[in-house]
Amino acid sequence: MTKLAVLGASGGIGQPLSLLLKLSPQLTELSLYDIRLAKGVATDLSHINTNVKVQGYDKDELADALKDTDLVVIPAGIPRKPGMTRDDLFKINAGIIRTLAEGVASYAPNALVLVISNPVNSTVPIFKEVLSKRGVFNPRKLFGITTLDLVRARTFLNGFETSGSFQKFDEIHVIGGHSGNTIVPVLSTASKTYSKIAAKDRDALIHRVQFGGDEVVKAKDGAGSATLSMAYSAYIFIERLLKAINGSSDEVIEDTFIYLDNSILGASEVRRVFPKVDFISLPIKLGKRGVESIDTSILKKLDHNEEKLLNIAVKELNINIAKGVNFVKNSSKAKL
Numbered sequence: 001m002t003k004l005a006v007l008g009a010s011g012g013i014g015q016p017l018s019l020l021l022k023l024s025p026q027l028t029e030l031s032l033y034d035i036r037l038a039k040g041v042a043t044d045l046s047h048i049n050t051n052v053k054v055q056g057y058d059k060d061e062l063a064d065a066l067k068d069t070d071l072v073v074i075p076a077g078i079p080r081k082p083g084m085t086r087d088d089l090f091k092i093n094a095g096i097i098r099t100l101a102e103g104v105a106s107y108a109p110n111a112l113v114l115v116i117s118n119p120v121n122s123t124v125p126i127f128k129e130v131l132s133k134r135g136v137f138n139p140r141k142l143f144g145i146t147t148l149d150l151v152r153a154r155t156f157l158n159g160f161e162t163s164g165s166f167q168k169f170d171e172i173h174v175i176g177g178h179s180g181n182t183i184v185p186v187l188s189t190a191s192k193t194y195s196k197i198a199a200k201d202r203d204a205l206i207h208r209v210q211f212g213g214d215e216v217v218k219a220k221d222g223a224g225s226a227t228l229s230m231a232y233s234a235y236i237f238i239e240r241l242l243k244a245i246n247g248s249s250d251e252v253i254e255d256t257f258i259y260l261d262n263s264i265l266g267a268s269e270v271r272r273v274f275p276k277v278d279f280i281s282l283p284i285k286l287g288k289r290g291v292e293s294i295d296t297s298i299l300k301k302l303d304h305n306e307e308k309l310l311n312i313a314v315k316e317l318n319i320n321i322a323k324g325v326n327f328v329k330n331s332s333k334a335k336l
């Protein structure tokens with residue numbers, strides 16, 4: 001029995017993600033929550049003859065929506081319009097995430113939590129701060145979803161859009177954070193494909209992965225950002241995480257944004273390289289408890305350019321993280 005709640009289930013990401021989750025062979029129950037339309041989306045999906053039971057919940061039913069959930073995935077919040085950065089979403093999304101984190105702390109304190117809402121570099125720290133304040137933070141169970149960056153890197157590197165051919169993926173990762181310069185594609189490990197690309201094309205490829213979100217925002221022309229590719233990315237991450245928590249004997253490693261708690265194997269090694277960073281996306285070994293350990297071997301595999309990009313990323317990341325942490329600290333002070 002595995003129950004998953006989607007918070008923000010009626011949105012551009014929430015709806016296709018809920019559809020994919022309704023097809024999941026590893027879930028038994030799906031709880032759809034939104035401030036609008038969740039019951040409609042749930043009723044629609046409930047007519048599909050798969051084994052996942054679906055229930056919708058209205059604005060004032062967060063407690064019921066979260067009851068007995070094993071996983072909570074959060075795409076609630078506003079998306080970008082052309083000309084905006086992800087950080088511009090902070091003003092509105094920070095408050096939404098804080099409210100939902102309070103809900104999770106009260107009604108699903110043991111659930112695994114997967115945050116999609118932007119700016120991820122700040123919303124995940126907000127979530128952590130709220131759970132910590134409430135005494136229920138478990139560093140093995142909180143994830144920022146950065147899978148879309150990896151999906152883009154795999155697509156652009158292999159020229160899938162133009163060739164349309166499906167090849168076996170090269171061993172690549174995307175580390176750092178989830179916005180512009182904080183996104184660090186590690187493509188040099190894909191030796192066969194990457195070495196064939198000329199240096200100027202490599203720079204263009206890296207830039208395209210870092211700023212791929214802008215392409216979609218521009219093409220949607222004010223109607224939002226990536227939704228379908230994001231739903232796909234969240235779904236593949238969730239399926240991998242479910243496989244790991246269900247005790248798969250295969251090794252499950254995924255790039256995801258986590259808190260570097262000292263109890264996690266590999267965290268102190270990352271902190272030796274980047275003493276100030278508290279959250280970062282790296283290849284994470286997943287297991288029954290959620291985060292098992294950090295695969296730090298990636299840090300030794302970077303080429304000179306990737307090392308340079310990671311140093312730039314970490315500086316910006318630290319600013320984004322501090323913004324999230326201070327938001328919760330300052331709002332707690334304001335309440336005193």
Ligand SMILES: NC(=O)c1ccc[n+]([C@@H]2O[C@H](COP(=O)([O-])OP(=O)(O)OC[C@H]3O[C@@H](n4cnc5c(N)ncnc54)[C@H](O)[C@@H]3O)[C@@H](O)[C@H]2O)c1
Pocket residue numbers: 007008009010011012013014033034035036075076077078079080089093096099100115116117118119120145146147148149178224225226227230
């Ligand atoms: N992590 C990533 O890689 C990634 C990728 C794409 C988009 N995003 C982010 O995901 C978020 C959602 O994007 P979207 O395109 O689905 O937006 P959307 O506006 O289409 O949907 C957001 C949904 O959240 C709901 N919502 C708002 N406040 C809520 C609350 N307090 N509780 C529950 N639901 C609430 C809205 O009613 C809406 O249905 C944005 O912040 C976007 O930037 C992240």
Ligand SMILES: O=C(O)C[C@H](O)C(=O)O
Pocket residue numbers: 079080086118148212213214216217225226
């Ligand atoms: O670009 C955005 O604002 C949405 C998302 O973070 C993306 O990478 O597509």
